[in-house]
Amino acid sequence: MSAELTQFLLTGITIGAIYALVALGFSIIYNASQVINFAQGEFVMIGGMTTVSLVDGGMPLPLAIALAVVVAAAVGLLLEKLAIERARGASVVTLIIITIGASIFLRGLAQLVWDKNFHALRPFTGSTPIAVFGATILPQSLWVLGVTVLIVAALGWFFGRTLLGKGMLATSHNRLAAELVGVRVKGMLLLAFGLSAALGAIAGILTAPITITSYDVGVMLGLKGFAAAILGGLGSGVGAVAGGLALGILESLGAGFVSSAYKDVIAFVIILAVLFFRPSGLFARRSAERV
Amino acid sequence: MSLLTVDGLSKQFGGLKAVNDVSFVIEPGRVHSIIGPNGAGKTTLLNLLNGIYAPSEGRIAFDGHTLNGAPPHEFAAAGIARTFQNLQIFFNMSALENVLVGGHLRARRGLAGALLRLPGRVADERAYRDAALELMRFVGVEAYAAAPADALPYGALKRLEIARALAARPRLLLLDEPAAGLNPTETAAIDELIKRLVASGITVILVEHNMRLVMGVSDHIVVLDYGKKLAEGTAAEVRADARVIEAYLGAAQAEA
Amino acid sequence: MTVWPRLAQARTGGLAVLVLVIALLPLALTNNFYYEVAIQVGLNAIVCVGLNLLIGYAGQISLGHAGFYALSAYTSAILTSRFGWPPGAALVVAIGSAGLVAYVVGRPILRLKGHYLAMATLGLGIIISIVIATEDRITGGPDGMAVPPLALLGFPLAGERVWYWVVGVMLVVAVWLALNLIDSPVGRALRALHGSEVAAQVAGVDPRRYKVMAFVISAVFAAVAGSLTAHYAGFITPAKATFLHSIELVTMVVLGGMASTFGAVVGAAVLTTMPQVLTALKDYEMMVFGAVLMLTMIFLPRGLVPTIGAAFARWRK
Numbered sequence: 001m002s003a004e005l006t007q008f009l010l011t012g013i014t015i016g017a018i019y020a021l022v023a024l025g026f027s028i029i030y031n032a033s034q035v036i037n038f039a040q041g042e043f044v045m046i047g048g049m050t051t052v053s054l055v056d057g058g059m060p061l062p063l064a065i066a067l068a069v070v071v072a073a074a075v076g077l078l079l080e081k082l083a084i085e086r087a088r089g090a091s092v093v094t095l096i097i098i099t100i101g102a103s104i105f106l107r108g109l110a111q112l113v114w115d116k117n118f119h120a121l122r123p124f125t126g127s128t129p130i131a132v133f134g135a136t137i138l139p140q141s142l143w144v145l146g147v148t149v150l151i152v153a154a155l156g157w158f159f160g161r162t163l164l165g166k167g168m169l170a171t172s173h174n175r176l177a178a179e180l181v182g183v184r185v186k187g188m189l190l191l192a193f194g195l196s197a198a199l200g201a202i203a204g205i206l207t208a209p210i211t212i213t214s215y216d217v218g219v220m221l222g223l224k225g226f227a228a229a230i231l232g233g234l235g236s237g238v239g240a241v242a243g244g245l246a247l248g249i250l251e252s253l254g255a256g257f258v259s260s261a262y263k264d265v266i267a268f269v270i271i272l273a274v275l276f277f278r279p280s281g282l283f284a285r286r287s288a289e290r291v
Numbered sequence: 292m293s294l295l296t297v298d299g300l301s302k303q304f305g306g307l308k309a310v311n312d313v314s315f316v317i318e319p320g321r322v323h324s325i326i327g328p329n330g331a332g333k334t335t336l337l338n339l340l341n342g343i344y345a346p347s348e349g350r351i352a353f354d355g356h357t358l359n360g361a362p363p364h365e366f367a368a369a370g371i372a373r374t375f376q377n378l379q380i381f382f383n384m385s386a387l388e389n390v391l392v393g394g395h396l397r398a399r400r401g402l403a404g405a406l407l408r409l410p411g412r413v414a415d416e417r418a419y420r421d422a423a424l425e426l427m428r429f430v431g432v433e434a435y436a437a438a439p440a441d442a443l444p445y446g447a448l449k450r451l452e453i454a455r456a457l458a459a460r461p462r463l464l465l466l467d468e469p470a471a472g473l474n475p476t477e478t479a480a481i482d483e484l485i486k487r488l489v490a491s492g493i494t495v496i497l498v499e500h501n502m503r504l505v506m507g508v509s510d511h512i513v514v515l516d517y518g519k520k521l522a523e524g525t526a527a528e529v530r531a532d533a534r535v536i537e538a539y540l541g542a543a544q545a546e547a
Numbered sequence: 548m549t550v551w552p553r554l555a556q557a558r559t560g561g562l563a564v565l566v567l568v569i570a571l572l573p574l575a576l577t578n579n580f581y582y583e584v585a586i587q588v589g590l591n592a593i594v595c596v597g598l599n600l601l602i603g604y605a606g607q608i609s610l611g612h613a614g615f616y617a618l619s620a621y622t623s624a625i626l627t628s629r630f631g632w633p634p635g636a637a638l639v640v641a642i643g644s645a646g647l648v649a650y651v652v653g654r655p656i657l658r659l660k661g662h663y664l665a666m667a668t669l670g671l672g673i674i675i676s677i678v679i680a681t682e683d684r685i686t687g688g689p690d691g692m693a694v695p696p697l698a699l700l701g702f703p704l705a706g707e708r709v710w711y712w713v714v715g716v717m718l719v720v721a722v723w724l725a726l727n728l729i730d731s732p733v734g735r736a737l738r739a740l741h742g743s744e745v746a747a748q749v750a751g752v753d754p755r756r757y758k759v760m761a762f763v764i765s766a767v768f769a770a771v772a773g774s775l776t777a778h779y780a781g782f783i784t785p786a787k788a789t790f791l792h793s794i795e796l797v798t799m800v801v802l803g804g805m806a807s808t809f810g811a812v813v814g815a816a817v818l819t820t821m822p823q824v825l826t827a828l829k830d831y832e833m834m835v836f837g838a839v840l841m842l843t844m845i846f847l848p849r850g851l852v853p854t855i856g857a858a859f860a861r862w863r864k
Contacts, residue, residue, distance in 0.1 A: 036662055038794075083841055090848035092661075093608065097801045098844045100794060105837025112830055223669070223790070230666040261681040268670035272656070275667055279659050341749060367751035379749075381742030383806065384735070391732075392739040396751035398732035402760065405731035406724045412731065419732070459750060 003134035008256040009249060010132065014141040014210070016248020017148035021203035022225025023232065023240035024155065025196035031172035031235045032192035035095045039079060039103040040200055041222020042110075046072045047201025048213035049110060052119045061124065069201045075106070076197025080190050103218070110215035121208035144206045151202065152241055159237065168192065172235065231271050233281030242282060247271075294319040294463060294494050295340070300349035302335055309335040311518035312349070317463070317496065322489055324497040324505045326529075327515035328538065333498045334376060336515065337465050340496065341373050342366040353463070368396055372461035374452040376468040376498075380440050386451055387436045390423040393458030426454040430484060446477045453484065463494045470501045482508055506530070514538075558726050561809050565722055569715040573708075582707035586779065588819045589714035590772045593721045595799045595811035597768020600725055602797065603805035604734065605761040606741030607657065608665045610793050611672025612769045617788030618675055619645040619770030620777035621686055624694040629685065634697045634778060642770040649766030650759060657758040669790055676788035691784030694777045710779050717775065718812070721768060725808045728764075737761050738806075769796075802843060804850025813852050 022040060029037045050071050054064035083098050090098075124143050129136035159165040170178040171188045179185050203221070204213065211217070228247045232239025247267055254266035278284065295317035302310040310332045317323050325333050338344045340351065342363040351358050353369050372393070381389050391398075398419055404412055427433040430450040435443050443451060449469060456464055466485070470478040478501060485508050489495055499505050505512065506526045514521040514529055516538045522529055529535050569589075576582050594616060601607050622641035626632040632640075656667045679686050686692060697704045704713060728734040736757050739747035744754055777783045786792070795818065803814020821839065825832040847854040 030662075036665070083845055087845045087848055090844070091805075093602070093797075093801055093805065094844050094848045094850075097798055098841050100798060101837045101840030101844060103837070105834055105841060108832070108834030108837055111833060219791070223673075227666060227670070230663055234662055262677065265674050265677050268674050272667055272670050275659055275663060276655050279663060281663070343745060343749070362753070363745070363748035364751045364753045367749055373749055375746065379743040379746035381739050381746065383742045384738055388735055388738075392735050392747065392752070393750050395732060395736055395739075400732050400736070402733055405733040406728050408727040408731075416730070455746075455750065 004256070006133045007135035008252045010135055010137050010141065011256075012249035012252030013245060014137075014144050014248070015207075015252065016228075016245035017144050018203050018207045018221070018244070019224050019228040019247050020241045020244025021148060021151065021199050021206075022221055023228035023244045024152075024237065025199045025203075026225055026229040027235050027237060027240045028168075028192050028196045028199070030229070032168060032189050033084065033095070034092055035084065035099065036226065037079075037193075037196065038096060038099040038222065038226075039106060039218075040196065040225055041218030041220070042103050042106040043072045043076060043197040043200025043218070044204035044207075044221045044225075045110060045213065045215065045218035046075055046106070046197075047204030048121065048208035048217065049114055049119065049204075049215070050201075051205045052121050052208060052213060053114065055121065061122075065205050068205060069198050072201030072204075073194045073198040076193040076195075076200075077190055079197075080193035084193070085186070085189065103222070107215055107218070114215060116215060118212045118214045119208075120212050121205070123209040127209075138210065140206075140209045144210075147202065147206055151199065152237075155237060164191070227268070227271055230281055231274060233283040236281070236283040239281055239283030246282075292319070293317060294354060296350075296352040297340070298350040298352070300336070300339060300351065301347045302332075302339055302344055303347040308518050310339060310346075310515075313513075313515070313518075313520045314349075315513050315520065315523060317494060318511070319462075319494050320489065320492060321510040322485060322495045322497060322508050324499060324509040324512045325515060326499070326502075326505055326512060327521070330517075331515040332518040333515055334467060335518075337373065337467050337496070337498055340366075340465060341371050367459060367461075370459075370462035371465065372456035372459045372463070373465035374449070374456050374467055374469060376471060378445075378448050378452060380448055380451065382439075382441045384440055385436070386432065386438050386440050386443055386447075387420065387423055387427070389440050389451055390426055390454045390458050391419055393426075393455035394419055394423065394460075396459055423454075423458060426457050427451075429457070429487075430454045431480070446473055449473065449481075450484075457488075457493075461493065463496065464488065465496045465498075467498050468500060469497070470499055470504050478504060558730070562719070562723060562726065565809070565812065566719055569719065573711065576711075579707050582711055584820060584823055586707065586710050586714050588816045589711075589718045590776050590779075591796070591799060591819050592718050592812045592815035593714075593772040593775075594769045594796055595803065595815045596718075596721045596725050596808055597765040598796055599800045599803075599805065599808060599811040600728065600734075600737070600768075601761045601765040602800050603807065603811070604729060604741060605737040605758060607758055607761060608661070608797070609668040609762070609765070610665050610790065610797060611668035611670070611675075612765065612796050613788055613790065613792035614672035614675035615645045615649060615766040616769040616773035616776075616792070616796075617679055617783075617785070618648060618773070620694075620773035620783050620787065621679055621692075623774040623777050624692055624783055625685055627695050628693060634695060635699075638697070638774050638778075641774045642767060645770035645773070646763050646767045649763045653759040653762040653766075654755070657755065657762060669793070672788070672790050672793045676785055676790065679788050680785040686785070689785060691782055693782050694780070696781065697775075697778035704778070714775065714779075717771065721771075722808055722812065729808070733757070733760070741806075798840065802840070802850055804852040804854070807850065807852045807856075810850050810852030814850065817851065 022044060025040050029035055047068050050068035051064045054067060055061055079102055083102060087095060087098055123140040125139045129138055159169055167183040168188050170183055171185050175185055228243035229240050231247060232243025250267045250270055251263045255263035258266060293316045298314050300310055300313045301308060325336060327333055339346050342361050345360045358366055358369060399415055424433060424436055427436055430453050432447045432450045435447055470481050482504050485495060509526055512526060512529045513523045514535050521538055522532045522535050572585060576585055598612055601609055619641040622644055623637045626637035627634050652671055659667050680689055736752045739752055740754055740757055748754055799814040799818045800811050802818060804810030825835055828835055
């Protein structure tokens, strides 16, 4: 393997891990409510921006990170409580527009709380590149990959082993049945928004030292996360991770070998091609339509 | 000359053969019923007969033409219409418009004419509406013509589906549990409606759990069990068949 | 029979109100800026009336219609300014090519459902916008490009007051076409697909054919508005091709009320004028805009026109 290819793959996996975290957020909310939350990217922004300003204010990094995740999760809970829950029974498209409204609102709010400038977060542990197979990787990228692996493992345990996680899955499969066996569906929705927001925030904090953050950084990241979730198959955890990594690697290879202007075009053309052959994504949950 | 020939029809879902090597012949102008215990494959068979599912094996020939693997709208064009066990109403439209959609294949469907409302289209619309109202009267739901479909009671929706199916002027009508959820009076009215349909020259395939209805209207009955054809014949023949009694009527009596 | 005249009334009544509003509005338009906003409302309304046929009636989402809008706008711009075509001919070719692209990509894409279709159309729009922004030798890139004025029967169309009437007439025509379509066998087939795809198929509706038809019609409406905008403004930038613009268009349709042609017009009017009004709020503009959008959809989930229409019907009883 050439050093160049290794380099592109390493870059791709790093950005792909971020997409995977955002995609997981989309999938968790989709499972709980059938809603595509277009404000998912704003959670990413809130995570990054809050950490930056807390650290600038003199707070130690670990504390700032914890607080930023809590802030984002609180925003997620408020979004569910004040908007999504009140609009129950509305059509899916209406709910999507509500989340679009929320995303505009949050961006507007961020402009006021912070500003329209770019901000950088200091890397967690230095910025000396580490050599790997003839290529280099930033220590921050290792943080991104390590934390993503931990989170994916934790989510797998949560949904596969704990009663709460299983309750959330049950709610996504059949709301009424879950309610009948005693799952508190309302609580599950709330939990889904809180969890997704926290995931988004973590993604935003991890990537802030690499990509720089600003009030509208969530637009593009949200979009990519949505694309990754769809590519993998909406609602599938494995799909979200695979979709995120695939999208990141595609972009990185496209930018490296073809053209950086056209990296997104390459990625979207491939997504369209995949959907043509697998209309419900790579890891679709198969279910026959009953009439 | 038979209207519909089903030959060695099978449908496999994963490891499950929901319909397994079923063959029968539908004669024109009669009422044919498909019966069997829950899960016997009746609705799957019906879904095969109008193209909602493509068969895994076997052949469906309607009026001499093989329709295997054709999409549902081609089955419709060939002259097969149906109703649904779980109502499939266009709830975003009025009751009358539901019936108008049923007449889709009979209407002038040119895009330019529709966009520009060319002369003649207004008269066309009037004619379509008159015909649809006539059908609503035929099944007894004309009172709801202007109402949005979601304002109709359940029994009326079942009839609305029949009116919509009739609007295609089908030669073969598949009725999937038309009496399910209806009270005895309403069921008797469906019984009478089926007889009027056949009298008007339409061939009917009926899937139904209500044995009184089935035995009363059917000229010919196909019994399914675990996806296979267990028996077929007239109501009397089927009722006398020991295997049927064991597999189905026995179970039904136990249920009752 | 009471059904038929009542439907006819809603049609002609609504159309008459629209014509009246367009005819009388200039009395309230006291300066050129107001005219500009009104023209922009009209152009967006044309897109929304078409998009509503796809989203509201046929039940298929598109998050990529800014792509068709921009494709047509740029085709007009490039043919006239780079190749010296007469604007009229360029307009026809531009709209036709947007329709053709919609047809070619619509066939594979419309097999997808729901959020997958949303993603695919979003991707399509993004691809178009990136190509426009990147191929700067032809399109001028992010800086945009100039577009020569449009002429009608030899008279160049210039000035807000002339354009107001051009756009007004086009909007009335667009609404008339949409209303005609909805109450025809074709329109009912589209609505049936939304109501129950399987029942529509069983009634003989070929889903692919009708979904693609709605997609192409809506793309053509967007293309008409796109090309007209290019000529009216005399300048275009890739901003109109972005997915944010696509989402803005869908938001107009949903806010006004899905499956309501007049709702699409009202949605376009509200969301086009609101930012103009909100600029007075300066830094708070974006926040208030988002909040208004959320609150409207939470409390009027069916959209402005259907909700108000239902309230009015109750009141008349």
